Amino acid sequence: MSRRLPPFDPASLRRALVIKLRHHGDVLLTSPVLSSLKAVAPEAEIDSLVYADTAPMLDGHPALAQLHQIDRHWKRLGPRRQLAAEWQLLQTLKRREYDLVLHLTEHNRGAWLSRWLQPRWSVAPAIGRSRFFNRSFGKLYPFMTGNRRHTVELNLDALRALGIDPAHKALTLCPSDTARAKINTLLAMHGLAGQRFVLCHPGSRWLFKAWPPAHTAAVLNGLMADGWPVVISGAPDAAERAVVDAVRAQLTHPTVDLVGQLSLTELGALIGRASLLLGVDSAPMHMAAALDVPQVVLFGPSGEHDWGPWSDQATVLVGNHPCRPCGLAGCADSGRADCLRALAPAPVLQACRERLAGRVPRRHILVETFKPESSSCAE
Numbered sequence: 001m002s003r004r005l006p007p008f009d010p011a012s013l014r015r016a017l018v019i020k021l022r023h024h025g026d027v028l029l030t031s032p033v034l035s036s037l038k039a040v041a042p043e044a045e046i047d048s049l050v051y052a053d054t055a056p057m058l059d060g061h062p063a064l065a066q067l068h069q070i071d072r073h074w075k076r077l078g079p080r081r082q083l084a085a086e087w088q089l090l091q092t093l094k095r096r097e098y099d100l101v102l103h104l105t106e107h108n109r110g111a112w113l114s115r116w117l118q119p120r121w122s123v124a125p126a127i128g129r130s131r132f133f134n135r136s137f138g139k140l141y142p143f144m145t146g147n148r149r150h151t152v153e154l155n156l157d158a159l160r161a162l163g164i165d166p167a168h169k170a171l172t173l174c175p176s177d178t179a180r181a182k183i184n185t186l187l188a189m190h191g192l193a194g195q196r197f198v199l200c201h202p203g204s205r206w207l208f209k210a211w212p213p214a215h216t217a218a219v220l221n222g223l224m225a226d227g228w229p230v231v232i233s234g235a236p237d238a239a240e241r242a243v244v245d246a247v248r249a250q251l252t253h254p255t256v257d258l259v260g261q262l263s264l265t266e267l268g269a270l271i272g273r274a275s276l277l278l279g280v281d282s283a284p285m286h287m288a289a290a291l292d293v294p295q296v297v298l299f300g301p302s303g304e305h306d307w308g309p310w311s312d313q314a315t316v317l318v319g320n321h322p323c324r325p326c327g328l329a330g331c332a333d334s335g336r337a338d339c340l341r342a343l344a345p346a347p348v349l350q351a352c353r354e355r356l357a358g359r360v361p362r363r364h365i366l367v368e369t370f371k372p373e374s375s376s377c378a379e
Contacts, residue, residue, distance in 0.1 A: 005138035008162040010041040016100040024283035028057040035168035038063035056264040060174030111136035148305040171290035175269035183269040197229040199274035203240035204282040208330035213246035218345035224253040236260035300340025315351045
C-alpha cells in the first residue's frame with residue numbers, strides 16, 4: 001500500500017511540516033499533534049500549513065516554529081498573481097528542507113507537496129484516494145472511521161504510524177495579548193469587568209446545526225432570571241445575524257451583543273473569560289475545550305463521539321433518534337434536523353445550571369426522549 005519508510009528517529013529530526021487544510025475546528029483539533037511531536041523531538045522545528053482563515057487556531061502554539069498559509073482568496077487574483085503566490089509558497093516550503101511531512105487529510109495538495117519537498121519521512125491516512133495519492137507518501141496509516149473514536153485520536157494516529165506514543169493530547173489555543181486586552185475593554189464598557197457571565201454562540205457555519213431560536217431564548221431567559229449576565233457572539237455573516245436577531249427578539253432581559261464585532265482570536269479571548277459557553281457543534285465549542293471553559297452543547301446530525309468537545313468540562317445533549325448521527329445537512333439534506341429541533345429547552349437549562357454550579361460529572365451526555373409522532377426524520 002505504501003513505500004518502505006525508514007525507521008523514524010526523533011533525535012535526527014530537524015524540521016517537520018504538519019498539513020491540515022480544513023475548517024477552523026478541524027485545524028484546532030490537530031494542535032495535540034504539534035505538542036506530542038515536539039515532546040519527542042524537542043530540538044526540532046515544527047511548522048504547519050493551513051488555510052489563512054484558520055491560522056488563528058494554531059497561531060501562538062508553543063510547539064510551532066512557522067505557520068504557513070494558503071489564502072483561499074488567491075483564486076480572485078487572476079491566474080498570473082495566483083500562480084505567483086503559489087510559487088512563492090512552494091519556494092518557502094522547499095527552503096525549509098523538511099525531514100518529515102505529516103498530511104492529515106485526503107487533500108491532493110498534500111500529495112503534491114510530499115513529492116515536491118521529498119522529506120525522509122512522509123505519512124498520510126489511507127482513505128481510498130488515487131494511486132497517485134497513495135504513492136506520494138512513505139507510510140499510509142489506517143484511517144478508522146465509524147468506530148466512535150474522536151477526531152483528535154484519528155489525527156494522532158499519524159504519530160502512532162511513526163512509532164510515537166502521543167503524550168500530549170490536550171488542545172492548545174493561544175489568544176493574543178492584544179485580543180485579550182480588547183475583550184477586557186469591551187466587557188468593561190458593558191459593565192462586566194471582572195464579572196462572571198454566560199456566553200451564547202447560537203449559530204454555526206452550517207445553520208442546520210443551529211437550535212430553534214425560541215428554544216435558545218427560553219434557556220437564556222431562565223439563566224438571566226437566575227441573575228446571570230449573557231453575552232451573545234456570532235460570525236460576521238447575515239445568516240448568523242438573523243439567527244441571533246430571532247433569539248434576541250424573544251428575550252426578557254437585555255444582553256451584550258457582540259455578533260460580527262470580533263476576530264477569531266478575539267472570540268477566543270472572549271470564550272476564555274466566560275463562565276459557560278452555550279452553543280452547538282461549531283468551532284467555538286472546540287475553542288472552549290482548548291481553553292478549559294465549561295460548556296453545554298447540542299448535537300444533531302453530526303456525531304458527538306468523534307466531533308464532540310475534547311474536554312472533561314462539557315455537557316453534550318443529543319436526541320435518541322435512531323437515524324442519528326447521519327452526517328447529513330439536516331433530514332434528507334433539507335437544512336432542518338428533527339433530532340436537534342426535538343431537544344426541549346428544559347433539560348438544556350438544567351444542564352447549564354448544573355455546569356455553572358459545578359455539580360455535574362466530568363463527562364455527561366443527556367439523551368432526550370424520542371417521540372416518533374413529532375418527527376419525520378426516519379420517514
